[in-house]
Amino acid sequence: xxxxxxxxxxxxxxxxxxxxxxxxxxxxxxxxxxxxxxxxxxxxxxxxxxxxxxxxxxxxxxxxxxxxxxxxxxxxxxxxxxxxxxxxxxxxxxxxxxxxxxxxxxxxxxxxxxxxxxxxxxxxxxxxxxxxx
Amino acid sequence: xxxxxxxxxxxxxxxxxxxxxxxxxxxxxxxxxxxxxxxxxxxxxxxxxxxxxxxxxxxxxxxxxxxxxxxxxxxxxxxxxxxxxxxxxxxx
Amino acid sequence: xxxxxxxxxxxxxxxxxxxxxxxxxxxxxxxxxxxxxxxxxxxxxxxxxxxxxxxxxxxxxxxxxxxxxxxxxxxxxxxxxxxxxxxxxxxxxxxxxxxxxxxxxxxxxxxxxxxxxxxxxxxxxxxxxxxxxxxxxxxxxxxxxxxxxxxxxxxxxxxxxxxxxxxxxxxxxxxxxxxxxxxxxxxxxxxxxxxxxxxxxxxxxxxxxxxxxxxxxxxxxxxxxxxxxxxxxxxxxxxxxxxxxxxxxxxxxxxxxxxxxxxxxxxxxxxxxxxxxxxxxxxxxxxxxxxxxxxxxxxxxxxxxxxxxxxxxxxxxxxxxxxxxxxxxxxxxxxxxxxxxxxxxxxxxxxxxxxxxxxxxxxxxxxxxxxxxxxxxxxxxxxxxxxxxxxxxxxxxxxxxxxxxxxxxxxxxxxxxxxxxxxxxxxxxxxxxxxxxxxxxxxxxxxxxxxxxxxxxxxxxxxxxxxxxxxxxxxxxxxxxxxxxxxxxxxxxxxxxxxxxxxxxxxxxxxxxxxxxxxxxxxxxxxxxxxxxxxxxxxxxxxxxxxxxxxxxxxxxxxxxxxxxxxxxxxxxxxxxxxxxxxxxxxxxxxxxxxxxxxxxxxxxxxxxxxxxxxxxxxxxxxxxxxxxxxxxxxxxxxxxxxxxxxxxxxxxxxxxxxxxxxxxxxxxxxxxxxxxxxxxxxxxxxxxxxxxxxxxxxx
Numbered sequence: 001x002x003x004x005x006x007x008x009x010x011x012x013x014x015x016x017x018x019x020x021x022x023x024x025x026x027x028x029x030x031x032x033x034x035x036x037x038x039x040x041x042x043x044x045x046x047x048x049x050x051x052x053x054x055x056x057x058x059x060x061x062x063x064x065x066x067x068x069x070x071x072x073x074x075x076x077x078x079x080x081x082x083x084x085x086x087x088x089x090x091x092x093x094x095x096x097x098x099x100x101x102x103x104x105x106x107x108x109x110x111x112x113x114x115x116x117x118x119x120x121x122x123x124x125x126x127x128x129x130x131x132x133x
Numbered sequence: 134x135x136x137x138x139x140x141x142x143x144x145x146x147x148x149x150x151x152x153x154x155x156x157x158x159x160x161x162x163x164x165x166x167x168x169x170x171x172x173x174x175x176x177x178x179x180x181x182x183x184x185x186x187x188x189x190x191x192x193x194x195x196x197x198x199x200x201x202x203x204x205x206x207x208x209x210x211x212x213x214x215x216x217x218x219x220x221x222x223x224x225x
Numbered sequence: 226x227x228x229x230x231x232x233x234x235x236x237x238x239x240x241x242x243x244x245x246x247x248x249x250x251x252x253x254x255x256x257x258x259x260x261x262x263x264x265x266x267x268x269x270x271x272x273x274x275x276x277x278x279x280x281x282x283x284x285x286x287x288x289x290x291x292x293x294x295x296x297x298x299x300x301x302x303x304x305x306x307x308x309x310x311x312x313x314x315x316x317x318x319x320x321x322x323x324x325x326x327x328x329x330x331x332x333x334x335x336x337x338x339x340x341x342x343x344x345x346x347x348x349x350x351x352x353x354x355x356x357x358x359x360x361x362x363x364x365x366x367x368x369x370x371x372x373x374x375x376x377x378x379x380x381x382x383x384x385x386x387x388x389x390x391x392x393x394x395x396x397x398x399x400x401x402x403x404x405x406x407x408x409x410x411x412x413x414x415x416x417x418x419x420x421x422x423x424x425x426x427x428x429x430x431x432x433x434x435x436x437x438x439x440x441x442x443x444x445x446x447x448x449x450x451x452x453x454x455x456x457x458x459x460x461x462x463x464x465x466x467x468x469x470x471x472x473x474x475x476x477x478x479x480x481x482x483x484x485x486x487x488x489x490x491x492x493x494x495x496x497x498x499x500x501x502x503x504x505x506x507x508x509x510x511x512x513x514x515x516x517x518x519x520x521x522x523x524x525x526x527x528x529x530x531x532x533x534x535x536x537x538x539x540x541x542x543x544x545x546x547x548x549x550x551x552x553x554x555x556x557x558x559x560x561x562x563x564x565x566x567x568x569x570x571x572x573x574x575x576x577x578x579x580x581x582x583x584x585x586x587x588x589x590x591x592x593x594x595x596x597x598x599x600x601x602x603x604x605x606x607x608x609x610x611x612x613x614x615x616x617x618x619x620x621x622x623x624x625x626x627x628x629x630x631x632x633x634x635x636x637x638x639x640x641x642x643x644x645x646x647x648x649x650x651x652x653x654x655x656x657x658x659x660x661x662x663x664x665x666x667x668x669x670x671x672x673x674x675x676x677x678x679x680x681x682x683x684x685x686x687x688x689x690x691x692x693x694x695x696x697x698x699x700x701x702x703x704x705x706x707x708x709x710x711x712x713x714x715x716x717x718x719x720x721x722x723x724x725x726x727x728x729x730x731x732x733x734x735x736x737x738x739x740x741x742x743x744x745x746x747x748x749x750x751x752x753x754x755x756x757x758x759x760x761x762x763x764x765x766x767x768x769x770x771x772x773x774x775x776x777x778x779x780x781x782x783x784x785x786x787x788x789x790x791x792x793x794x795x796x797x798x799x800x801x802x803x804x805x806x807x808x809x810x811x812x813x814x815x816x817x818x819x820x821x822x823x824x825x826x827x828x829x830x831x832x833x834x835x836x837x838x839x840x841x842x843x844x845x846x847x848x849x850x851x852x853x854x855x856x857x858x859x860x861x862x863x864x865x866x867x868x869x870x871x872x873x874x875x876x877x878x879x880x881x882x883x884x885x886x887x888x889x890x891x892x893x894x895x896x897x898x899x900x901x902x903x904x905x906x907x908x909x910x911x912x913x914x915x916x917x918x919x920x921x922x923x924x925x
Contacts, residue, residue, distance in 0.1 A: 190677030
């Protein structure tokens with residue numbers, strides 16, 4: 001093959017690989033992702049399907065259980081029904097009532113069962129560099 | 134009070150920035166971009182030659198390949214040096 | 226810009242205005258820092274981020290924990306790097322420097338304009354009512370790593386402005402040869418180095434200070450810093466090809482545009498509410514402005530590049546795939562692929578919302594799954610790159626170069642399979658094997674070059690290695706960086722694939738087994754300092770019967786500092802931080818954290834506070850009303866009593882009768898320390914490469 005042909009072949013191979021990667025990425029990401037929903041949107045949740053639930057921890061609702069904690073979460077704006085949550089795993093340092101949290105899990109019998117170690121608590125202050133898992 | 138500071142700063146900055154227009158010292162001389170580009174190319178060529186030498190010593194380049202490459206690189210370097218001479222000659 | 230038409234005085238004036246900008250930024254920073262250090266709570270930023278009790282060191286660093294302060298920091302660093310870059314090029318690059326200046330100052334105008342007009346982000350904003358004390362600095366930030374981490378990242382981001390501006394200048398003035406690249410390479414290296422430092426500090430802080438025991442969570446803000454890092458890495462390699470062979474010019478301008486845009490994006494992500502992140506805060510007002518800037522940068526640069534495509538065409542073609550140029554090109558592609566994966570995953574919530582109407586997120590495991598293969602291939606190429614020569618390598622040459630590393634990889638693979646259970650994780654095994662290949666390749670390169678020198682000039686082995694390295698700083702600095710990075714990846718592979726994590730609930734005296742360690746909860750501890758109550762646990766750790774470590778993880782409950790009346794129970798309403806009990810080692814780390822059970826204590830504290838409040842109402846306040854002079858001594862006495870009460874209450878936690886179980890998290894992580902060691906090696910390598918060399922050899 002002369003040089004020009006070789007270059008064309010290389011270009012096609014590269015583009016093909018890129019296309020493959022892109023397709024793979026798109027396909028798997030839509031499959032592997034969890035929908036982000038607030039408690040009020042989870043009333044029609046599909047049992048067993050993984051969701052990423054975010055909302056505010058209801059004041060006075062945090063209780064310790066045998067292997068973790070249980071608490072209740074409302075929508076960010078405070079409206080709607082409180083959703084009961086059970087969770088075991090790491091509880092991040094800033095976790096407390098009134099804070100916004102994000103938790104991945106499934107809905108079982110009206111209770112949101114959180115996946116282990118997926119509780120994330122957002123920082124309350126306007127701008128401070130904090131990290132938690 | 135703050136207004137006074139503000140005006141003072143404005144004047145100071147203005148004077149500093151406009152100095153090239155009224156000051157006595159001469160400003161920067163700019164070199165000819167052609168010459169600059171050639172000098173950069175010359176340095177790059179020297180580096181290439183040095184890299185080739187290192188490659189030969191590490192055994193990546195065989196003696197024959199090295200000689201061929203070195204000759205080509207040195208030809209390129211000479212061409213660059215010639216053009217530099219010509220340009221510099223024109224300037225003076 | 227008028228200067229481009231020949232009148233040097235305008236160019237000099239513009240350069241001076243950059244110096245003036247820098248001076249004004251320095252002045253601004255000095256003013257704000259002075260306000261912090263003197264507790265001038267008239268400034269809103271000081272009142273909301275500092276307090277009288279905050280230690281002086283943290284008062285100084287609190288400036289950049291605020292939105293306004295960090296914008297000021299950005300502008301300040303920009304002033305410095307812009308001035309340095311212009312001073313260094315004041316006699317050069319006459320055609321493109323004015324444009325570069327314009328670009329850099331354009332960015333500066335953005336940041337300063339934002340501070341003045343952006344809505345709530347003026348660092349000099351004052352409060353009408355000066356509070357007596359400020360809200361204080363978030364306790365999680367009162368840690369050395371967390372304080373240095375932002376400026377390091379910012380220096381990294383901002384330094385990218387220089388090569389970017391010069392690239393734009395080169396494109397506009399049509400002077401796209403290697404001169405602009407050469408003048409700004411230093412800044413690209415500085416950017417890379419500081420980004421690396423910032424990223425690794427963030428990881429280390431997360432590992433040693435937070436209660437989850439991990440160092441990377443694929444959080445959007447973490448990703449925001451690694452994306453420009455990846456592209457800058459590609460850029461640094463790619464410009465070598467342009468310098469040596471005049472190729473990849475289009476790649477280089479595109480890469481630096483991408484790098485700078487990602488840096489802006491990174492700065493933006495931290496301060497907008499666009500993505501759910503532990504770092505993201507509310508919906509701040511500056512978000513849309515940043516997006517506009519990024520849009521302008523990307524659109525404008527793309528148009529420029531496309532319109533200059535004719536002069537960007539390279540002078541030569543890649544001769545063969547088995548050459549360093551080809552490997553660098555593949556390297557570009559791999560790094561871009563990695564960055565694309567991270568980008569896609571980070572912005573997926575927005576993308577999915579765009580296309581399906583619902584927001585979906587991708588969690589850590591997805592990122593791990595797709596970045597791992599690319600990263601593993603990169604490990605291989607960090608070895609292959611140094612091994613090849615420019616242009617092409619002969620078959621005989623290839624044999625000479627590849628044989629030893631391949632054998633080493635094979636031996637490593639066999640040893641790993643026989644003596645360890647590394648085979649349980651395919652990717653970890655792949656990383657280890659390829660790492661063996663690469664490390665041997667790098668050592669071989671260095672050895673052979675040193676040996677050649679000894680043949681010629683003589684000298685000891687270490688001496689010649691040093692001599693060769695010093696004469697080729699970029700090459701051997703680069704090899705050192707490669708070595709460091711491979712070590713980091715080995716550490717990551719080992720610690721993520723083979724860690725053991727367990728949560729155990731223990732009463733004092735009880736123990737649990739984790740791998741071949743025995744953890745015993747010896748006794749509870751309770752102390753306090755000015756700002757927090759500290760509850761912890763003494764843990765005795767034995768390994769195979771031998772004493773291994775005594776660790777003391779704690780949880781700190783910080784007092785509320787928002788002006789509310791402070792009782793004892795309010796310690797539990799403030800921020801909580803963790804102190805980790807860690808025994809690090811070369812082979813593995815033993816990491817512990819504790820979750821104390823504070824229900825009893827909280828109850829007692831509430832009771833005490835109620836009694837205290839009643840006492841205040843019924844006795845103290847009437848007395849003070851009758852005789853106001855009593856306020857001073859009464860306050861002191863009350864504070865003293867409250868202190869004593871607090872001591873008594875927390876003392877309950879340590880009492881023998883307090884037989885309450887606590888949750889202890891134990892993580893045994895192999896080879897985590899190698900991550901930090903590898904990072905240090907890489908950063909030292911970068912510094913070595915960037916150091917200006919004294920000698921300049923001229924071949925005859």
